[in-house]
Amino acid sequence: MSAIYILWxxxxxxxxxxxxxxxxxVGQPLLFLIALGFGFGPVYARAGGGNFLQFLAPGIIAxxxxxxxxxxxxxxxxxxxxxxxxxTLVAPVSRVRIVFGRxxxxxxxxxxxxxxxxxxxMLAGFRPALATLPAALLFAVLTGLLFTAMGTAIASVxxxxxGFQLIMNFLVMPLFFLSGALFPLKGLPRALAIVxxxxxxxxxxxxxxxxxxxxxxxxxxxxxxxxxAITVLLLGVGAWLFTRIEV
Numbered sequence: 001m002s003a004i005y006i007l008w009x010x011x012x013x014x015x016x017x018x019x020x021x022x023x024x025x026v027g028q029p030l031l032f033l034i035a036l037g038f039g040f041g042p043v044y045a046r047a048g049g050g051n052f053l054q055f056l057a058p059g060i061i062a063x064x065x066x067x068x069x070x071x072x073x074x075x076x077x078x079x080x081x082x083x084x085x086x087x088t089l090v091a092p093v094s095r096v097r098i099v100f101g102r103x104x105x106x107x108x109x110x111x112x113x114x115x116x117x118x119x120x121x122m123l124a125g126f127r128p129a130l131a132t133l134p135a136a137l138l139f140a141v142l143t144g145l146l147f148t149a150m151g152t153a154i155a156s157v158x159x160x161x162x163g164f165q166l167i168m169n170f171l172v173m174p175l176f177f178l179s180g181a182l183f184p185l186k187g188l189p190r191a192l193a194i195v196x197x198x199x200x201x202x203x204x205x206x207x208x209x210x211x212x213x214x215x216x217x218x219x220x221x222x223x224x225x226x227x228x229a230i231t232v233l234l235l236g237v238g239a240w241l242f243t244r245i246e247v
Contacts, residue, residue: 003093004101008059011105029117057126058209065114069144072106073151079118099239107144123215128212136211143204146231185217
């Protein structure tokens with residue numbers, strides 16, 4: 001467990017020591033909140049949807065967690081390039097523990113980033129349900145674990161950092177835009193509804209939205225079940241791929 005803790009702590013320290021990373025990573029969520037939340041707010045209200053910022057903020061928080069979690073996988077490639085990964089892999093520690101430590105660290109960083117965006121959204125006028133904030137934290141952590149594991153698994157089989165970023169953009173943007181983060185899922189065309197239902201990120205967005213504003217499209221048990229099952233699956237796949245990395 002000490003190896004897991006040390007690798008987790010390394011991720012946290014790297015994050016806290018990089019002020020530019022903390023500040024820069026809130027730029028895109030802030031743009032979405034202001035441009036969409038206030039820009040489309042009047043249209044959404046006239047359509048009978050109520051306060052669009054209230055609906056949008058959970059999706060933007062989930063987006064922040066998704067982007068931060070997935071792109072922590074690039075740190076595997078950085079460590080490969082600069083030799084730290086080689087030193088880690090030759091240590092007398094199970095590679096599975098190494099994966100778990102890195103994944104927990106990445107998920108924690110993603111969750112912290114989501115909390116920062118939540119505070120910014122509250123300054124912009126978002127009002128979450130305080131009684132269910134612990135449930136929101138649970139969904140944030142599960143979403144962070146799932147997509148950190150995904151990023152680690154993909155980075156484990158790649159050598160090219162630019163290729164990783166292209167693949168991640170190819171995956172992340174559809175996951176985000178087809179999740180219901182920006183629009184209600186009720187009344188979608190059948191083909192689009194099927195795609196959204198098959199998107200694991202949609203369950204993270206839905207669970208977080210339920211915890212923050214009391215609205216959901218899927219049953220809460222389904223949100224938890226899908227997130228937990230896919231997280232366990234990706235942790236297993238990521239651990240297996242990581243053990244195949246050549247020193």
